[in-house]
Amino acid sequence: MTTLTTLLSPVAVRLGVHSPDWRAAxxxxxxxxxxxxxxxxxxxxxxxxNVEENGPYIVIAPGVAFAHARPSPAVLRTGMSWIRLREPVxxxxxxxxxxxxxxxxxxxxxxxxxxxxxALARSLADPATTxxxxxxxxxxxxxxxxxxxxxxxxxxxxxxxxxxxxxxxILTVCGNGVGTSLFLKNTLxxxxxxxxxxxxxxxxxxxxxxxRGKSSExxxxxxxxxxxxxxxDVGVPVRVVQDFTSTAEVDTVLRDTYSV
Numbered sequence: 001m002t003t004l005t006t007l008l009s010p011v012a013v014r015l016g017v018h019s020p021d022w023r024a025a026x027x028x029x030x031x032x033x034x035x036x037x038x039x040x041x042x043x044x045x046x047x048x049x050n051v052e053e054n055g056p057y058i059v060i061a062p063g064v065a066f067a068h069a070r071p072s073p074a075v076l077r078t079g080m081s082w083i084r085l086r087e088p089v090x091x092x093x094x095x096x097x098x099x100x101x102x103x104x105x106x107x108x109x110x111x112x113x114x115x116x117x118x119a120l121a122r123s124l125a126d127p128a129t130t131x132x133x134x135x136x137x138x139x140x141x142x143x144x145x146x147x148x149x150x151x152x153x154x155x156x157x158x159x160x161x162x163x164x165x166x167x168x169x170i171l172t173v174c175g176n177g178v179g180t181s182l183f184l185k186n187t188l189x190x191x192x193x194x195x196x197x198x199x200x201x202x203x204x205x206x207x208x209x210x211x212r213g214k215s216s217e218x219x220x221x222x223x224x225x226x227x228x229x230x231x232x233d234v235g236v237p238v239r240v241v242q243d244f245t246s247t248a249e250v251d252t253v254l255r256d257t258y259s260v
Contacts, residue, residue, distance in 0.1 A: 004080075004119045004146045007105075012036040012081035013139035019083075022056075022091040022099070023048055026067045029083045029104035038079030039106040046072060047104065051091070054175035054208075055226035059093035060183050060244035061124060067104040068179035075106045080116075082142060084134075094225060095242045101133075105179055114182060119146070121186040125245040160195060160260040168201045170257075173211045173223040173231065181205035183244040184222055191250050220257045222250070 012032040019025040030044025046069035051058060059065045081104045088098035103120070123129050123146055136142045172188060174181035185205040192198045206214060208230055211221060215234040223231070225240045239253045 004116050004123075005143055007078060007116050008080040008082060008143065008146070009036055010139035010143065012038070012079065013142050014082070015084045015136070015138065015142075016086045017083050018086045019089055022051070022065075022089050025065070025083065025085060025089050025099065025102045026051070026104070029067050029081045029102045032081035032083060033079060033104055033106050036079060036081065037076060038081075039076055040074045043069060043072065043074035043106055046070070046074060050175055054230065056091040056093040056097075057174060057224035057226040058180055059091045059096040059099055060180050060224075061246070062096045062243065063088065063098070063100045064096070064124060064245075065091055065099045065102045066180055066183065067102055068106070068176060070176045071107055071109055075108050078105075078107045078109075080105050082139075084136075107179075117179075117182040118186040121183050121245055122190075123148075125187065125247060160255070160258075167199075168219045169217050170201060170203050171211055171214060171218045171221045172203060172205045173208060173221055173227055174205075175227065175230075176207050180224070180244060181207070184241060184250075187244060187247055187250050188222060188254070190247050191254055194247075194251075195254075222253060 014032055017028050019028055026047050027044055030047055033039045034041055047067045050069045058067055083102040085100050088100040090097045091099055129145055132145050133142060172181045172184040182205045185203045188203050192201055208227060211231060212234055215236050218236055220237045220239055222239050222241055228238045228240050231238055239257060241249055241253055243249050
């Protein structure tokens with residue numbers, strides 16, 4: 001089992017980093033990966049290119065950016081970095097700017113880190129954990145808090161009965177299929193578990209290119225506003241989620257999808 005603390009070492013945790021803009025913030029996150037022996041400088045360039053090509057969809061929640069790119073030879077091993085900025089910077093996201101935390105992921109493949117992404121999603125969805133992370137004084141405190149893996153509170157609204165006995169699929173989509181789509185997948189699966197729908201609806205995280213081919217298999221696609229614009233008309237409903245860590249928002253989107 002891959003955990004957050006096996007992917008994130010104290011070397012790659014940086015607090016109070018000054019970055020004048022979003023590119024500098026990603027460079028700081030990339031340099032931490034380089035210093036930890038996770039990737040080369042080429043991967044940092046690829047993370048910046050990803051935003052320039054696909055827009056600021058990596059800003060997955062208010063104040064949080066999840067920098068990443070596709071697996072490539074520039075990734076030496078799977079790992080993460082954690083950069084808390086001294087002054088927030090704008091990435092150009094409609095609702096989640098400005099960003100004060102940049103978490104970067106370098107992955108050798110699209111599956112080995114899924115458990116760690118689920119743990120990170122839970123931590124960032126828990127207000128008490130995020131508040132404590134904002135106040136952490138050093139890397140050891142950050143890692144100790146992440147080991148706790150905070151969990152989101154229960155939904156306030158009644159849980160609906162399963163809409164159908166047949167099995168459905170929902171796609172969560174990002175530019176590369178290895179980062180933000182996994183965040184959204186994990187949050188959606190939390191809601192489905194709470195509803196008791198996990199046996200009726202499966203969730204697949206994928207990239208924009210693959211999503212177009214897989215859309216006919218799905219009842220809906222959940223993604224960011226930027227990626228929704230890139231996808232265009234794929235023949236199934238495309239639902240926009242602003243905060244990829246919010247079970248409350250995903251609950252609302254899922255209710256709208258199934259009219260419950």
